[in-house]
Amino acid sequence: MASGSRKFLQSPLLLARLSAILLAVAAPAAAAPAEADLTPRQAQLACATVVVSANALCYGTTPLCLRETLTFRRLEGSTTLAPHVQTHGHPALSGGTVAALDYRATSWTCAAGKYGGSYVAVLMVRVSGAECGECQYLRLYHPNGNLVAATLKFDAAGRATGDEKGAILVQELLGRPWPEGLKLIYDR
Numbered sequence: 001m002a003s004g005s006r007k008f009l010q011s012p013l014l015l016a017r018l019s020a021i022l023l024a025v026a027a028p029a030a031a032a033p034a035e036a037d038l039t040p041r042q043a044q045l046a047c048a049t050v051v052v053s054a055n056a057l058c059y060g061t062t063p064l065c066l067r068e069t070l071t072f073r074r075l076e077g078s079t080t081l082a083p084h085v086q087t088h089g090h091p092a093l094s095g096g097t098v099a100a101l102d103y104r105a106t107s108w109t110c111a112a113g114k115y116g117g118s119y120v121a122v123l124m125v126r127v128s129g130a131e132c133g134e135c136q137y138l139r140l141y142h143p144n145g146n147l148v149a150a151t152l153k154f155d156a157a158g159r160a161t162g163d164e165k166g167a168i169l170v171q172e173l174l175g176r177p178w179p180e181g182l183k184l185i186y187d188r
Contacts, residue, residue: 047110079145
């Protein structure tokens with residue numbers, strides 16, 4: 001090693017900067033839940049000419065998930081989206097709270113359209129488990145990944161209200177208010 005390089009590495013200013021960087025990186029990691037507590041969940045659904053992949057990162061075997069995505073894969077490309085993005089602090093089994101999605105995808109099906117074609121229907125369920133009118137809702141997707149209708153809508157704060165227009169559109173497109181044959185997405 002050249003003597004100039006050794007002097008550079010021995011510089012007190014450089015060592016102070018490196019220490020500050022290491023502390024800045026290590027501190028948030030220590031405050032965050034351990035990565036070992038997060039478990040990936042995956043599933044696939046074939047629907048017409050598309051394969052939909054569900055991917056979630058959840059806290060062990062609990063219903064609490066940090067994030068969840070759906071990927072619609074077609075010959076001409078793919079679309080990835082998050083079916084629900086609002087998160088809040090939820091009680092963790094080990095005590096304290098963890099950031100988790102308010103709703104997560106639990107069931108899905110490839111639903112035949114009333115006038116032909118297919119739709120991907122996804123049932124979203126509130127993780128708090130409370131009995132209420134807004135504890136579950138349906139999201140209906142075109143096979144290209146575009147959301148066609150949802151039976152709930154959310155304001156900027158994440159508060160849910162019924163979406164009558166969305167429910168009417170689901171009824172019109174499927175010929176019934178709710179799809180048949182919903183299957184669990186993940187095995188836990």
